[in-house]
Amino acid sequence: MDISIDSETRSAVELVRSIGREYLRPLGIEADRSNRPIPADHPFYTMVARSGYMQQGLGGDGAKRARGHAEDHKSAGASPMDGGSEGVKPTGTRAARGSSAVRNVLVAEEGSYWDRGAMVSLPGPGLGGPPVQRMGTPEQRERFLAPFRQREHPVWAAFAMTEPGAGSDVARIATRAVRDGDEWVLTGQKMYSSNSPRAEWVVVFATTDPALGRAGHRAFVVERGTPGFEILRVEHKMGLRAYETATFALDACRVPDGNLLGGDEYYEGSARRGFEGAMSAFNATRPVVAAMAVGIARCALDLAVEVVRDDYPVQGLSRRRRALERLAVARQGVEVARLLCLRAAWMMDNGEPNALAASMAKQYAPPAALAAVEAAAAVLGEAGVLQGSLVEKLARDVKAMDIVEGTQQIQRRVIARHVIGALGTSTEQSSTEQ
Numbered sequence: 001m002d003i004s005i006d007s008e009t010r011s012a013v014e015l016v017r018s019i020g021r022e023y024l025r026p027l028g029i030e031a032d033r034s035n036r037p038i039p040a041d042h043p044f045y046t047m048v049a050r051s052g053y054m055q056q057g058l059g060g061d062g063a064k065r066a067r068g069h070a071e072d073h074k075s076a077g078a079s080p081m082d083g084g085s086e087g088v089k090p091t092g093t094r095a096a097r098g099s100s101a102v103r104n105v106l107v108a109e110e111g112s113y114w115d116r117g118a119m120v121s122l123p124g125p126g127l128g129g130p131p132v133q134r135m136g137t138p139e140q141r142e143r144f145l146a147p148f149r150q151r152e153h154p155v156w157a158a159f160a161m162t163e164p165g166a167g168s169d170v171a172r173i174a175t176r177a178v179r180d181g182d183e184w185v186l187t188g189q190k191m192y193s194s195n196s197p198r199a200e201w202v203v204v205f206a207t208t209d210p211a212l213g214r215a216g217h218r219a220f221v222v223e224r225g226t227p228g229f230e231i232l233r234v235e236h237k238m239g240l241r242a243y244e245t246a247t248f249a250l251d252a253c254r255v256p257d258g259n260l261l262g263g264d265e266y267y268e269g270s271a272r273r274g275f276e277g278a279m280s281a282f283n284a285t286r287p288v289v290a291a292m293a294v295g296i297a298r299c300a301l302d303l304a305v306e307v308v309r310d311d312y313p314v315q316g317l318s319r320r321r322r323a324l325e326r327l328a329v330a331r332q333g334v335e336v337a338r339l340l341c342l343r344a345a346w347m348m349d350n351g352e353p354n355a356l357a358a359s360m361a362k363q364y365a366p367p368a369a370l371a372a373v374e375a376a377a378a379v380l381g382e383a384g385v386l387q388g389s390l391v392e393k394l395a396r397d398v399k400a401m402d403i404v405e406g407t408q409q410i411q412r413r414v415i416a417r418h419v420i421g422a423l424g425t426s427t428e429q430s431s432t433e434q
Ligand SMILES: Cc1cc2nc3c(=O)[nH]c(=O)nc-3n(C[C@H](O)[C@H](O)[C@H](O)COP(=O)(O)OP(=O)(O)OC[C@H]3O[C@@H](n4cnc5c(N)ncnc54)[C@H](O)[C@@H]3O)c2cc1C
Pocket: 127, 159, 160, 161, 162, 166, 167, 168, 169, 191, 192, 193, 194, 195, 237, 240, 245, 400, 403, 404, 405, 406, 407, 408, 409, 410, 413, 430, 431
């Protein structure tokens, strides 16, 4: 693995760092205390849009350039492993090839260091971006992603797979898609869809026939204001309160044929193409969510290190030593998690299959981050558990990282399938496995 960071990536990370301290952290804390998301018309979002973040940030233009429709994906050019030393090199040598996945991981980590909830609330295509990039036709990618290139006003998009009866086991989605002339009629309910109340469009996964299992899956872009699309409620979350996570209904919601991602041809190649499209989007988003856990953990560890450095007694060293040992172990776990995220992203940028690497990162990072936050809380002592302390908030925030984009148990099943596959043995496949 030879990760080079191009100038675009560096400037995106620097941009997030500069708004992190000044805006993401205070706004995230305010949303947490008031238990209200940052309002969509907050001037901060206009400022972010004007800064070009929607283009540079998660899922922006660079991602579009590096990845796309199936044909683009095949020709994306798997570059040979360069060999050489492992690590992150601040050079611009990969810029021409694009390094969107690595950039997304680093931006996600940095933003989450300041506040993961506020970070996810930022305008941009968010989780809706990868399915459009990976499944959409060139025309759809242009139509749906172009609004994120303007710098005048904030725009959001969202992703909706989860349903009341289908969380980990996405094969069980029951939202129906019925063709009617040159339209599709969508009927069902989606839940836990982040940023959907303010989204310009939502990628909705539905089935043409639940009896077909994965073969019936199709992805649609449902645009804001489409009759039949109704937000039913915004969930009250234990953490990550800066953004809205909502349940919505699709009540005979009509979308044009042109909003079927990839068009009919996309689904003709393989019976499971729609499902595979969702899974390949997970290959992009799992390392990003894992990196968000890393960012939260880094923040907790920094808080703890500050306390040990400034407040722990230098004489009578045993308490200080125990604290430092604990932090060292936690730090190591977070570093391993970080490398797993970067590896999965690097593989994606280099056209290598990364499903296993993405699941390993997603399986490893959240528990490592949780352990780091716990270690930080222990080192802080009473101050770490007081309501209103930052570490207490981080402990509530980090838990969801284990759930979104597939839980630990699901990632372990994916990893097991790959291991068994490598041994040449078949096994039953279920849930969000590939
Ligand atoms: C903050 C937040 C934001 C979210 N944002 C989005 C979003 O934008 N779009 C979206 O579509 N979804 C979103 N989700 C939903 C998320 O992807 C699901 O919660 C997740 O997939 C788990 O589904 P579930 O909650 O139904 O749990 P279930 O699938 O019911 O799982 C419950 C428990 O059973 C375990 N389990 C399930 N199946 C197996 C198995 N086969 N083997 C072993 N253990 C198993 C799970 O690991 C878990 O511990 C979000 C969730 C949260 C918390």
